[in-house]
Amino acid sequence: MQLDIDLTGRDVLVTGTDTAARQAVRRFQAAGAVVHRLASPQAADAALPARPFLVAAVDDGQPGWEPLLAGYRAAGVPVAAEPAAGTPGHVTLVGGGPGSTDLLTVAAVKALRDADVVFYDRLAPYQELPSLTSAVLVDVGKKPGHHKVGQSDIEKLMVESAVAGNNVVRLKGGDPYVFGRGGEEVAACVAASLEVQVVSGVTSAISVPAAAGIPVTHRNVSHMFTVVSGHAPLTDKEHHHLAGLGGTIVVLMGIGTLHHLAAGLRRAGMRADMPMAVVERGYRPGQRTTIANLGTIAAAAAGCSNPAVLVIGEVVRVAEANRGHAEAAADLDRLAASLLGS
Ligand code: SAH
Numbered sequence: 383m384q385l386d387i388d389l390t391g392r393d394v395l396v397t398g399t400d401t402a403a404r405q406a407v408r409r410f411q412a413a414g415a416v417v418h419r420l421a422s423p424q425a426a427d428a429a430l431p432a433r434p435f436l437v438a439a440v441d442d443g444q445p446g447w448e449p450l451l452a453g454y455r456a457a458g459v460p461v462a463a464e465p466a467a468g469t470p471g472h473v474t475l476v477g478g479g480p481g482s483t484d485l486l487t488v489a490a491v492k493a494l495r496d497a498d499v500v501f502y503d504r505l506a507p508y509q510e511l512p513s514l515t516s517a518v519l520v521d522v523g524k525k526p527g528h529h530k531v532g533q534s535d536i537e538k539l540m541v542e543s544a545v546a547g548n549n550v551v552r553l554k555g556g557d558p559y560v561f562g563r564g565g566e567e568v569a570a571c572v573a574a575s576l577e578v579q580v581v582s583g584v585t586s587a588i589s590v591p592a593a594a595g596i597p598v599t600h601r602n603v604s605h606m607f608t609v610v611s612g613h614a615p616l617t618d619k620e621h622h623h624l625a626g627l628g629g630t631i632v633v634l635m636g637i638g639t640l641h642h643l644a645a646g647l648r649r650a651g652m653r654a655d656m657p658m659a660v661v662e663r664g665y666r667p668g669q670r671t672t673i674a675n676l677g678t679i680a681a682a683a684a685g686c687s688n689p690a691v692l693v694i695g696e697v698v699r700v701a702e703a704n705r706g707h708a709e710a711a712a713d714l715d716r717l718a719a720s721l722l723g724s
Contacts, residue, residue, distance in 0.1 A: 388414075389410065389413040389414055389415040389435070389436075390413075390414035390415070391414065391415075391416060392414075392415050392416065392434075392435035392436065393415070393416050393418060393431040393433075393434040393435050394410045394415040394416065394417055394418070394434060394435060394436045394437075394438055395418045395419075395420060395430060395431065395434040395436070395437045395438070395454075396410060396417055396418070396419055396420070396437075396438045396440060396464075397419075397420045397421075397423075397437065397438070397439050397440060397442075397447060397450070397451075398420075398421070398439070398440025398441070398442035398444075398464070398466065399421055399422070399440075399442045399444065400419075400421055401442075401467065401470060401547075402440050402441070402442035402443075402466035402467055403419070403421070403440040403442065403464075403466075403467070404467050404470075404498065405467040405496070405498070405516055405517075406438050406440050406464045406467075407419065408498075408516045408517075408518075409516035410438060412516055415435075415436075418430055418431060418434065420450075422444060422446075423444065423445075423446035423447050423449075423450050424446070426450060433457060433459060434454075434459060435459075436459070436460050436461075436462060437451065437454045437459055437460070437461045437462070438462050438464045439451055439461050439462065439463055439464060440464045440465075440466055441463060441464065441465060441466050442466050443466070467496065467498070467549070468496045468549055469549075470498065470547045470548055470549050471544055471545070471547050471548070471549070471576070471577070472544060472549060472550070472576060472577035472578065472579070473540055473541075473544050473550045473551075473552060473567075473571045473576055473577070473578045473579075474493045474497075474549075474550070474551050474552070474578070474579045474580075474581060475551075475552045475554065475558045475564050475567055475568065475578065475579070475580045475581065476489075476490045476493050476494065476551050476552065476553045476554065476558070476581045476583065477490065477554060477555075477556060477557040477558045477562075477580075477581060477582050477583015477584065477585075478490060478502075478503075478505075478506030478507050478508075478553045478554060478555055478556070478583055479506075479507065479555075479556065479583050479584040479589065479665075480505075480555065480556060480584060480585075480586040480589045480590055480593070480664050480665050481505065481506075481507050481555070481663075481664065481665045481666050482507060482665040482666070483507045483510045483514070484665075485507075485584045485589060485665065486507065486514075486583075487581060487582070487583065487584070489581045490553075490581050490583065491514060493551050493579075493581055494511070494514045494515040494517070494551055494553070495514065495515055496549055497515050497517040497549050497550065497551040498517050498518065498543075498548035498549045498550070499517055499518045499520060499543050499548045499549070499550050499551070500515060500517045500518070500519050500520065500550075500551045500552075500553055501520045501522045501536060501539060501540055501543075501550070501551070501552050501553070502519065502520070502521060502522065502523065502552075502553040502554075503522065503523045503553065503554050503555050504521075504523030504555075505523075505554070505555025505556065505586075505689060506553040506554055506555045508521070508523075508553070511553075515551075517549075517551065520539070522535075522536045522539070533563060533566065536552075536567070537566065537567055537570035538570075540552055540567065540570070540571070541570055541571060541574045541576065544571070544574075544576050545574065545576070552567055554583070555583075555586065555689075556583055556584065556585040556586045556587070556589075557582055557583040557584070557585040558580055558581075558582070558583065559580070559582075560585045560586075560587060560609065560634075561611050561613075561634055561635065564580060568580065585609075586634065586664060586689070586691055587609045587632045587634060587691065588632075589664065589665070590661050590664030590665075590690075590691040591632065591659070591661060591691060591693045591697075593661060593664040593665055593669060594659060594661040594664070594669075594671040594693075594701060595700075595701035595704055595705060596659060596661070596693050596697055596698055596700065596701040597697055597700055597701075598630050598632060598693070598697060599629075599630065599697070600696075600697050600700050603696045603697055603699075603700060604628075604629050604630045604695055604696060604697050605629065606627065606629035606630070607629055607630035607631070607632055607695075608624060608627060608629060608630070608631050608632065609632045609633075609634065610624070610631060610632065610633045610634070610636075611633075611634055611635055611636075612633045612634065612635050612636025612637070612638065612639040612640070612643060612692070613635045613638075613639075614639070615639045615642045615643075615646075616639075616642075616643060616646060618646060618649065618650070620646075621643075621646035621647055621649065621650040622650040622651075624647065624650070625647050625650035625651055625652040626650070629695065630693065630694070630695035630696075630697050631647075631692075631693070631694040631695060632691060632692070632693055633691070633692040633693075633694070634691060635688070636690070636691075636692040637660075637683075637686055637687060637688050637690050637692075638688075640660075640679065640680065640683055640686075640692065641680045643692075644658070644676050644677075644679050644680055645680075647676060647694070648676055648677070652676055652694075653676065654675065654676050654677030655675045655676070655677065656675055656676040656694060656695070656696075657673065657674075657675050657694075657695065657696065657698035657699050657702075658673070658674055658675055658676055658679045658692065658693065658694045658698060659671055659672065659673045659674075659692070659693045659698045659701070660672040660679070660682075660683045660686045660690050660691075660692055661690060661691050661692075661693070662686055662687065662688075662689070662690040663689065663690070664689075664691065670686075672686060673698060673701075673702065676694065
């Protein structure tokens, strides 16, 4: 049950050990309440408000809380049970999906809820974070060309925070292990003897084409897909291998090297009329799909910008065909409506 009560300026008494109560304290402070603390049932003294607005009773496992809570209940003060915060001092790398909270996993939502500190990227669904966690939010996002916080500094920050006793979540766009430097971050935690977990995410390599109606594989059309980083230009040998596979090619971070890739694949023998799509800002406002072919994409995609996923292959036509069907069906509906109406 979720209740929205204005707690601004209200006295809220949070009971429970500091460790167990830390997330409840942060949440009530963030809601504007005046938080009073009682870390053990024996410590009750006169400094506490006689009639707080609410008692948040954290389940910290200590015996002896019940008489105290019963006293508040008898006085008509609501007592709300609060779960204890999880054991502190570990790191969870969380895949945040392509940008919509709908595509967060249940494990991601749980990890965010239990976090004390979240270090997030710009590609993760960061705008909704305040509704998903009471954790302290730290933006370590990197835009192409603007390295806000360097990778080794991110790792240092995460490790320091966890060593200081925090439940750290490192929230990354898509899946942490797909061009996400997740492996390096896990290694940094392991080197610092920290417990570390990885929560897989929905990768943009599959979900962003899907947002444009493009299936990365399709029976009798493509039985494989290769996910490539366009961060650095590919070599001619790589262009030849890719062209020779005959499957779908999905490119992340590929806007900057789009011309180079299209020209390289053409040189490697790929047909100029091979369909190609650029899907920008999947699942976000301004999502846009540009469809062309290998020969025309350089001109067609001139106005495209990051973040975008490129798809090269016959599967792009499947989306076109489905869109054609959907549009034809809509046309028929409109026609039927107009006939019925006339
Ligand atoms: N780990 C991420 C990829 C990180 S690399 C994942 O699994 O999705 C960053 C690249 O991902 C961007 O340059 C872009 O190519 C792609 N990307 C991520 N989110 C995207 C989105 N919502 N729309 C389009 N492209 C996206």
